[in-house]
Amino acid sequence: MHVIEVNNLTKTYGSARGITNLSFQVEQGEIFGFIGPNGAGKSTTIRTLLGLIYPTSGNAKIFGKDCIQYGPEIKKEIGYLPSEVFYYDNMKVKDLLQYSASFYKKDCRKRIAELAGIMDLDLNKKIDDLSLGNKKKVGIVQGLLHEPKLIILDEPTSGLDPLMQQRFFDLLEAExxxxxxxxxxxHILSEVQRLCDRVAIIKEGKLIQLEKISTLQENNYKRFKLETKAPVSPDYFQLNGVNELKVEGTTVSFLYRGNVNAMMSKIAAIDLANILVEEPDLEEIFMHYYEKED
Incomplete structure (x- = not known):
């Protein structure tokens, strides 16, 4: 079953860019990555899914129901963490979380205490006295306290220190x-690479790639690094499938997608001092998609 179904979703803001004809599905039980640089349209898509803004055209469904028409009903089963969190400063953390829990008509006290323990959050502090990182923790607990079926996270780790990021990822995997x-x-690719099953790459409001993480990493590219005993002309490596070629003296590096045997026979004709072939990280693949589209 598709938990999220986005069909030709478009949101325009006058002359400013929003999102254009986005279509993708998120399956039941998957961790789906939605990546792109700041300003690519990620938050606009999420706000439209949550019914916080209305689409110009197209539609989106969550749990098979239209996001706008059935918004209030759907939201009871969604946990949402926005990229920036804002609260009433004078409230204590525990009061804010109890207030949030009251919307779901179930006793969430045990769950709040459990999540606060995992995230090392002091429930007795006033919101006003919290650091940016601790306010983010409040947002995390608030988003998960009602045990939602769908968790939507928009740039969730900003403000968290590395230890808390690790705990947060463990928590998400448990959920x-x-x-x-x-x-x-x-927009932090190492996070997506670690957690997600599939990934949608968005650029300037348009979907440019939808792929399994494993496919992006394994089938598409290899990173070659060569040290040659004598300088080699860059032209020697101008083959189909070679990208990001850098030749500096006797050091050659490039991304390659294609027949590995063809590349190895090409390399075999060179006098090598060393060779390294490795999987590129998602960052390199991602930048390639962006450059390719320009």
């Missing part, structure tokens, strides 16, 4: 094992 579906929006 996913419990059955929650997760939409994870980020």
């Amino acid at each position: 996913n094992k419990r059955g929650a579906t997760i939409l994870f929006s980020s």
Whole structure:
């Protein structure tokens, strides 16, 4: 079953760019990455899914129901963490979380205490006295306290220190094992690479690639690094499938997608001092997609 179904979703802001004809599905139980640089349209898509803004055209469904028509009903099963969190400063953390829990008509006290323990959050502090990172933790607990079926995260780790990021990822993986579906929006590719099953790459409001992480990493590219005993002309490596070729003296590096045997026979004709062939990280693949589209 599709937990999220986006069909030709478009949102325009006058002359400013929003999103254009976005279509993708998120399956039950998957962790789905939504990546692109700041300003690519990630938050606009998420706000439209949540019914916070209305689409110009197209539609989106969550749990098979239209996001606008059935918005209030759907939201009871969604946990949302925005990229920036704002609260009433004078409230204590525990009062704010109890207030949030009251919307879901179930007793969330045990769950709040459990999540606060995992995230090392002091429930007795006033919101006003919290650092940016601790306010983010409040947002995380608030988003998960009602055990939602769908968790939507918009740049969720900003403000968290590395230890808390690790705990947060462990928490998300536990929620996913419990059955929650997760939409994870980020511009930090290592996060997506670690957590997600599939990834949608968005650029300037348009979807430019939708792929399994494993396919992006394994099937598409290899990173070659060569040290040659004598300088080699860059022209020697101008083959189909070679990208990001850099030749500096006797050091050659490039991304390659294609027949590995063809490349190895080409390399075999060179006098080598060393060779390294490795999987590129998602960052390199991602930049290639962006450059390719320009």
